[in-house]
Amino acid sequence: MKRKIRMGMVGGGSGSFIGAVHRMAANLDGQVELVCGAFSSRPEVARQSGIDLFLPQDRVYTSFEEMVEKEAVLPEDKRMDFVSIVTPNHVHFEPAKLALEKGFHVVCEKPLCFSLEEAYALRKLVEQSDLEFCVTHTYTGYPMVKEARDLIKAGKLGKIRKVIVEYPQGWLSTNVEASGQTQASWRTDPKRSGMGGSVGDIGTHAENLAEYISGLKITELCADVSTMVEGRLLDDDANILLHFDNGAKGVLHCSQICAGEENDLNIRIYGEKGGIVWKQMEPNTLLVKMHEAPAQIYRTGGDRPYLGEGAQAHTRVPAGHPEGYLEAFANLYHNFARVLQAKLEGKQPDPQHQDYPTIYDGVRGMEFIVSVIKSSESQEKWFKFISEE
Ligand code: NAI
CATH class of the missing domain: 3.40.50.720 (NAD(P)-binding Rossmann-like Domain)
Incomplete structure (x- = not known):
C-alpha cells in the first residue's frame, strides 16, 4: 500500500x-x-x-x-x-x-x-x-555529520578524549526584541521561550550534535550563562565545560551576541589516534586529522566509495554539487516518511531510515537546558546532568 x-x-x-x-x-x-x-x-x-x-x-x-x-x-x-x-x-x-x-x-x-x-x-x-516522534535537530541530517559519527563508531579516532562544539550567532547583539521583531520577541520572552534563551534556542542543537557524533553522553557540566544585552530577560551567551560518560572532556559555547557572526556552528572531536572537524557553513567538507599524518579532506558526493553507508544514504547528488541546510532538513523528513511508509505496509523499517532525532533527543535537550541554567546559578563547580534515563 x-x-x-x-x-x-x-x-x-x-x-x-x-x-x-x-x-x-x-x-x-x-x-x-x-x-x-x-x-x-x-x-x-x-x-x-x-x-x-x-x-x-x-x-x-x-x-x-x-x-x-x-x-x-x-x-x-x-x-x-x-x-x-x-x-x-x-x-x-x-x-x-x-x-x-x-x-x-x-x-x-x-x-x-x-x-x-x-x-x-x-x-x-x-x-x-x-x-513515531521526530524532533528536528536539523544538523544531524548532514552526510558529513553521519560520516563523522560512523568514523568514531568504527574506532578510527580511538577512544574519544575531547569534544569542542561552538555555536556563535550575532543576530541578537542589540535589543532587537524592543522593535517587536517576531522571532526575537518570543525567543527572549521567558513565558514563550522557556527557561533558556540562547541555551534553549541553539545550545540544544550543539548538545545534540556533540552527543550524536561522539556517541557519548554528558554526565556533568560547569556553566557560565550571561545576559549581555541590557534589558533582555533571558540568556544570550553561555560558556560551558563538559564531562562525558567515557571520561572525555569538552567545551560547549553558544551565543547570540557574537556580533558579525551568521550561523557558525562547528565541532571538533579528538580521540587517541586523531580528530575530526566539521563546520555547518562548509557542510560538504569533513576534515580528518590523524596523528602524525597529513590531514585528509573528505567531501560529500553520492559517487564517493570511500564514504560510509550513512553518508552515502543521505547524499542526493554527485560530488561537486553542493548540498546544504534544506537537504539536511529533508533527510529528517525522508527517513521519518520512510519509517511511516514501512509501518503502513506492515514491514520492518530499514535501520538507515530510523536515523532521525527522536523524543529521547528532545528530552535530553530539555534536561540540558535545566542542567545548564541550574549549574550557572549554583556555586558547585561540577553540576550533575539532570537525567531520568
Ligand atoms: P516564528 O515566530 O517565525 O513562527 C511561529 C509560527 O507559529 C507563526 O506562524 C505563528 O503564527 C504560529 N503560532 C503561534 N501560536 C500558534 C498557535 N497557537 N496555533 C497555531 N500557530 C501558532 O518562529 P520560528 O522562528 O519559525 O520558530 C518556531 C519553532 O521552530 C521554535 O520552536 C524554534 O525553536 C524552532 N526553530 C528550529 C530551527 C531548526 O534549525 N530546527 C530553526 C528555527 C526555529
Whole structure:
C-alpha cells in the first residue's frame, strides 16, 4: 500500500520562519504531501496562509485543537498521518500531546517543549503508543555529520578524549526584541521561550550534535550563562565545560551576541589516534586529522566509495554539487516518511531510515537546558546532568 505520507502543520503561517523550511524539506523527496494546517493563532492569518498554500478550505483550521479533532474523524484514506509542529516553544506540548492521544505521529521543533515536566509527559505518551516522534535537530541530517559519527563508531579516532562544539550567532547583539521583531520577541520572552534563551534556542542543537557524533553522553557540566544585552530577560551567551560518560572532556559555547557572526556552528572531536572537524557553513567538507599524518579532506558526493553507508544514504547528488541546510532538513523528513511508509505496509523499517532525532533527543535537550541554567546559578563547580534515563 504505497502512497504519499500526509502531513498536517501547526504554525508556519505567513511571516514565520521555520514552517516554510519544513514544507520545502518535506517536499524534496516527493514522499510527503501537506493536506491540512492550523497555521496561526490568528484566524485570518491561518485562513489566508491555507489559501496561499492551495489547500482546500475545509482542511484549513483556525486552531490545532480543531485540526486534530476533525482530522481524527475523517476517513482513513483522507486524514493526515502526522502533525508537524513549528510554533514557538510554549506551543509545542499541547498540540503534540493531543496529536499523540488521537493516534497521530509527530514531527516537533526543538527545544521539545517549555518545561522538563512536559518533556517527560510526552516521552511517556510516546512510549505507551506505537507512534513515531521526530524532533528536528536539523544538523544531524548532514552526510558529513553521519560520516563523522560512523568514523568514531568504527574506532578510527580511538577512544574519544575531547569534544569542542561552538555555536556563535550575532543576530541578537542589540535589543532587537524592543522593535517587536517576531522571532526575537518570543525567543527572549521567558513565558514563550522557556527557561533558556540562547541555551534553549541553539545550545540544544550543539548538545545534540556533540552527543550524536561522539556517541557519548554528558554526565556533568560547569556553566557560565550571561545576559549581555541590557534589558533582555533571558540568556544570550553561555560558556560551558563538559564531562562525558567515557571520561572525555569538552567545551560547549553558544551565543547570540557574537556580533558579525551568521550561523557558525562547528565541532571538533579528538580521540587517541586523531580528530575530526566539521563546520555547518562548509557542510560538504569533513576534515580528518590523524596523528602524525597529513590531514585528509573528505567531501560529500553520492559517487564517493570511500564514504560510509550513512553518508552515502543521505547524499542526493554527485560530488561537486553542493548540498546544504534544506537537504539536511529533508533527510529528517525522508527517513521519518520512510519509517511511516514501512509501518503502513506492515514491514520492518530499514535501520538507515530510523536515523532521525527522536523524543529521547528532545528530552535530553530539555534536561540540558535545566542542567545548564541550574549549574550557572549554583556555586558547585561540577553540576550533575539532570537525567531520568
Ligand atoms: P516564528 O515566530 O517565525 O513562527 C511561529 C509560527 O507559529 C507563526 O506562524 C505563528 O503564527 C504560529 N503560532 C503561534 N501560536 C500558534 C498557535 N497557537 N496555533 C497555531 N500557530 C501558532 O518562529 P520560528 O522562528 O519559525 O520558530 C518556531 C519553532 O521552530 C521554535 O520552536 C524554534 O525553536 C524552532 N526553530 C528550529 C530551527 C531548526 O534549525 N530546527 C530553526 C528555527 C526555529
